[in-house]
Amino acid sequence: MKVLGIDIGGTKVRMGVVDESMNIYLDKKIPTTFPLYNMLEKEVINILDEHPDVDAIGIGTHGFVDSKNGRVVYATDLLPGWTGTEVKAQLEEATGLRVEVDNDANCAALAEARIGAAKDYNRTLCLTLGTGLGGGAIIDEVLLSGGPHGGAAEFGHMILYPNGVTCTCGRRGCFEQYVSGTALRRRIKEASLPYEPEELFTVDDPKAKQLIREFTYDLAVIISSLQATFDMEVVVLSGGVAEASDYWMDDLLDQLKPMLLNDIDVKIAEFKNDAGMFGAAQLVL
Known part of the structure; x- marks a missing residue:
């Protein structure tokens, strides 16, 4: 076919x-x-x-x-x-x-769940860390999608910090304002650091390392909160920020472990473009 x-x-x-x-x-x-x-x-x-x-x-x-x-x-x-x-x-x-x-x-989540990084799992959550934060959930091999307003699994617009940073959706404190490429750029500017987001993970700068620590903490909170909703077996991370995961994955796992209800696997997406x-x-x- x-x-x-x-x-x-x-x-x-x-x-x-x-x-x-x-x-x-x-x-x-x-x-x-x-x-x-x-x-x-x-x-x-x-x-x-x-x-x-x-x-x-x-x-x-x-x-x-x-x-x-x-x-x-x-x-x-x-x-x-x-x-x-x-x-x-x-x-x-x-x-x-x-x-x-x-x-x-x-x-993109469906591709990873069926033929990519999560093909050996039944319950998969994908988070795309790009300009914003997207994602998808495949629960017992069924894609969670649609809804009357097309808003199912719009993880980027769940609230992480009430009354926090204003989001493009008009609300404040959404996930994507803390764990996306745009969020990293804002954090860098607020910290008065002279780096582009792609440089941030590679420099030997205590302020940069602290910023990365804050970023991975927020991502850990997000993953643990979503686990309480979906009880997924694996989280697949994709997008431009995830492509730098060699520099921050250990930090994420260190902060994530005490937040989890049960152990889950964290993988990087196999497919890009x-x-x-x-x-x-x-x-x-």
Whole structure:
């Protein structure tokens, strides 16, 4: 079985024709242009003309997604005009194929749970430490997604510090304001340190080490709180911040251990740029 996996981001859209073994028959990257749906439908039809053996289409996209109906409930200005788009219904009518749509972080989590770092576990939690904080939960091999407002598993917008730093969502103290690339940049500025986030973990500076300690403490609190909700077997960390984990993983585990109800495994994601496309394909495999 071959399927088309599509990962929609703010600057580029990646499309890949893959099979159950993740063999890639087409890998295409194009700039994100608007109106987005018009571009998407045109590109999909062109690909199907070249690959008529594609059986279904999976799409991962930025934004809150009603995965049951394949509708974008809300997308930020990163994807103007995307909010409210009935992606599943429109694209199924245009192609005659089954289409499934979900949030991009959920798709990345699905890839790690089924074919990546967590493939040997039944209960997996993925946290994407990027510009913000995304993630997904796969409980007993079922992806937790959707909801009437498309907000299931939006871990980045759970509250860590009430009345804390103002978040892009308008509330204060959200997880992603403390354990993301943006959060690290803010912490560095507040500490008056002369480093970029990617430099922070490698310098021999007591103030930098203290900042890292505070970051890993907050991440440990987040993981332990989520364990009380999901009782997961493994946490998979991905994103740009996680790619520097060799410098801070021991510190995280040291602070995490006394906070846990039960031992869990902590792993780094296997997939980087491929996660969204592979995960979108997994929606229909």
